[in-house]
Amino acid sequence: MVEPTVPVKKDGKGHIIDKRAGKMTSLIANKKVLSLNLFAWLFLAPYLLFYSWFMLYPIIKGFIISLYQWTIGNERTYVGLGNYQAIFKDGFFWEALGNTVYFVVISTPALVIAGILLALIVNSRLKGTGFLRSAFFLPHILSISVISSIWVFVLQPYTGLMNSVLKTLGVTQEIFWLDSANLAWLSILLATIWWTVGFNMVLFLAGLQEIPDDLYEAARIDGANSWHCFRYITLPSLKGVILLVVVLQSIASFKLFGQSYLMTNGGPGTSTRTLVQYIYETGFRTNEMGLASAMSYVLFLVMVLFAIIQFKFMAKKD
Amino acid sequence: MKRIKLVMVMMLFVLTVFTGCSSEESASSNDGNESGNKKIELKYWVPFSGGDGDFMKAMVAEFNKTNPDIQVEMLNLKWEEYYTKLRTAIASKQAPDVAVAHTSKLGELVPSNMIAELDPVAENAGIKWDSFNQNILNATMFEGKHMAFPLDTHAMIMFYNKKILGDAGLLNSDGKPAIEPGAEGFVKFLKQVQQKAPADVMPFVGTSNGNVPFWMWWSLYSQMDGKLLSEDGKKAAFNNKEGKEALQFISDLVHEDKLWPKNVKNGGEIFAAGKAAVNFNGVWSTGTFEKNEGLDFGATTIPQLYDQKATWGDSHTLVLPVQKEEDPKRQEAAATFANWLAENGAMWAKAGHVPSKPEVIESPEFKELEYRSDYVQVVDDVNFMPNSEKLFPIGDILRANFDLVMNGQASVDEVMNKAEKEVNDLLAK
Numbered sequence: 001m002v003e004p005t006v007p008v009k010k011d012g013k014g015h016i017i018d019k020r021a022g023k024m025t026s027l028i029a030n031k032k033v034l035s036l037n038l039f040a041w042l043f044l045a046p047y048l049l050f051y052s053w054f055m056l057y058p059i060i061k062g063f064i065i066s067l068y069q070w071t072i073g074n075e076r077t078y079v080g081l082g083n084y085q086a087i088f089k090d091g092f093f094w095e096a097l098g099n100t101v102y103f104v105v106i107s108t109p110a111l112v113i114a115g116i117l118l119a120l121i122v123n124s125r126l127k128g129t130g131f132l133r134s135a136f137f138l139p140h141i142l143s144i145s146v147i148s149s150i151w152v153f154v155l156q157p158y159t160g161l162m163n164s165v166l167k168t169l170g171v172t173q174e175i176f177w178l179d180s181a182n183l184a185w186l187s188i189l190l191a192t193i194w195w196t197v198g199f200n201m202v203l204f205l206a207g208l209q210e211i212p213d214d215l216y217e218a219a220r221i222d223g224a225n226s227w228h229c230f231r232y233i234t235l236p237s238l239k240g241v242i243l244l245v246v247v248l249q250s251i252a253s254f255k256l257f258g259q260s261y262l263m264t265n266g267g268p269g270t271s272t273r274t275l276v277q278y279i280y281e282t283g284f285r286t287n288e289m290g291l292a293s294a295m296s297y298v299l300f301l302v303m304v305l306f307a308i309i310q311f312k313f314m315a316k317k318d
Numbered sequence: 319m320k321r322i323k324l325v326m327v328m329m330l331f332v333l334t335v336f337t338g339c340s341s342e343e344s345a346s347s348n349d350g351n352e353s354g355n356k357k358i359e360l361k362y363w364v365p366f367s368g369g370d371g372d373f374m375k376a377m378v379a380e381f382n383k384t385n386p387d388i389q390v391e392m393l394n395l396k397w398e399e400y401y402t403k404l405r406t407a408i409a410s411k412q413a414p415d416v417a418v419a420h421t422s423k424l425g426e427l428v429p430s431n432m433i434a435e436l437d438p439v440a441e442n443a444g445i446k447w448d449s450f451n452q453n454i455l456n457a458t459m460f461e462g463k464h465m466a467f468p469l470d471t472h473a474m475i476m477f478y479n480k481k482i483l484g485d486a487g488l489l490n491s492d493g494k495p496a497i498e499p500g501a502e503g504f505v506k507f508l509k510q511v512q513q514k515a516p517a518d519v520m521p522f523v524g525t526s527n528g529n530v531p532f533w534m535w536w537s538l539y540s541q542m543d544g545k546l547l548s549e550d551g552k553k554a555a556f557n558n559k560e561g562k563e564a565l566q567f568i569s570d571l572v573h574e575d576k577l578w579p580k581n582v583k584n585g586g587e588i589f590a591a592g593k594a595a596v597n598f599n600g601v602w603s604t605g606t607f608e609k610n611e612g613l614d615f616g617a618t619t620i621p622q623l624y625d626q627k628a629t630w631g632d633s634h635t636l637v638l639p640v641q642k643e644e645d646p647k648r649q650e651a652a653a654t655f656a657n658w659l660a661e662n663g664a665m666w667a668k669a670g671h672v673p674s675k676p677e678v679i680e681s682p683e684f685k686e687l688e689y690r691s692d693y694v695q696v697v698d699d700v701n702f703m704p705n706s707e708k709l710f711p712i713g714d715i716l717r718a719n720f721d722l723v724m725n726g727q728a729s730v731d732e733v734m735n736k737a738e739k740e741v742n743d744l745l746a747k
Contacts, residue, residue: 072409073430156583159591179527179581179725267527269722284402286711286744287426 066293083294096278104253115200137198144258151191181271207241361414365400413639416652421633425705433637443653457702466635467656470671473631473696486514501623523594525585533630538564540628540701557738604670631700
């Protein structure tokens, strides 16, 4: 392979840079840099190609489509920002956006806290943590249709597992988990936590294992109890991971679709219909591709806005 | 030197990635050439991810065996994404030669020029249009042109538990439920079930949200000769006395008379478990229910509660998606295949569906099948929904609104006004 006669360093973007290159104006060194760069690009090229093809191109194309009124198979008409104007007048859009933000607000803290708790449990020196680790992570590998069927099966009235258990505990009334807006959200939240918390747990676990043991030892010698250790060592050390998980989680929650679509179909009425479901319905049921693309762009902007706020807010504390 | 080698390795890698694509393409075009000479190979798409898929698979295998000149390759897609994929494939000129489409979807496929007119090919392929049931066939015609080969009709029918009704003394001597005419008669019948059957038996059951209330409403509303849309298809026409009465009847079953328990999620399963006396469901449930050995059930058309017989129904049809280049030979082969499927509808009827050809209904193969003949007259009762490009989203609006009546959150008047406004907004877009 390449013999590293010149110390090689990478900058943030992955380009290989050579610290001495600036000082040494020798032609040979420049040539070397050039060839190293060439190699970097060669290695990146296959990925870049697929990335541009399957990510950049659709993103740009999507924006162009959002400027047209278009049904697949028909001629498209240019409407400029007309689709965006239509969105702002569409009550269903705002309802769906409100539902989505509501879910982000209830699910992000729940999933972050649950993730930390589970990570603490499996990181403790108890027996059987290996088993728990896989048990907590296992639901994550199931597909969305499987987990939704499981939860509908558990939560459905008359024959469902949950109500049968409650009945043996003395609850005589049927509880309709999926047929009132509040309970439906609770059910979707439960299913989502059960499904995805394992991933957050793994991220936190990695963060926990990075914390050196001597910090805890020193604290213990100074007389700190478990709560102090957690509050003043664990939490601050996890700050970076928490930021990462909060951002990833809120993005994931913004994209909520499968659980609510399959468990409640956005119902009762449209009270759990999320923005992604509304985009899907607009694009593939009503066949308004331009309108659906425009909605996707609005969702994208809202998500970017959220991420920026989170970074600002959490970075300030540093 | 080492570097040059590395570059070559990378180039090779990149090349293999691309040749992977191109070799596939050349392979498929070879197939095309071959088929021109002898065998015609057809690509056939279906949305039968449920139990129906196995029956269709068996039919395709049988067709391939008996028709060596035409070989059909079936691709079974998930129902939820079927039409999305079909539309996209047609738009990108990679459509299958023949595909299943519901009659209710034709109103969307025809105006956007996604499927080919059949009259030019039908004659050469030996299709006799008068061999189809005319009620089913008419629903697939647009401006006098044939756009689809109907395979079946699948309607909403009534299933009843013979053991529960028999024990309660509510079966006639011919084994049919003793229901007096009209809406009152039906409610009276269910009330008798409630009194006489064991306490844990539901007199009436159906899944309380989504399709069942919607189909039931359409059935009852059609019995009063109701219309979904105005003549020109641009306005909602269901917010009227009859539309409200039909929905009120359903609402009363749940909230007023408590004959249909609230918020049921799995109506078919509860009936299959023998915990309900009467279930309104699609004909395809016959195939599921008859697999339950302990279940002694009967099937019949939905009782006439109002002025005329009518029920919700739809059809599976076969359509010829528009191709990059039209090949009359392939189209004829596809038409031959579609007609063969309809002619062998007795095989398809195993899934519960009612065949589209009267001669099949009269055939011994069909009559041998249990239950099917008891509801076969629905072919003439089915009131197909009107052709509209927006029929699917209109259905979404009505389902979402009816759900609010079913869970007791809103009144009939409220949801009818709301649904009317929403449908008008949708149609005005």
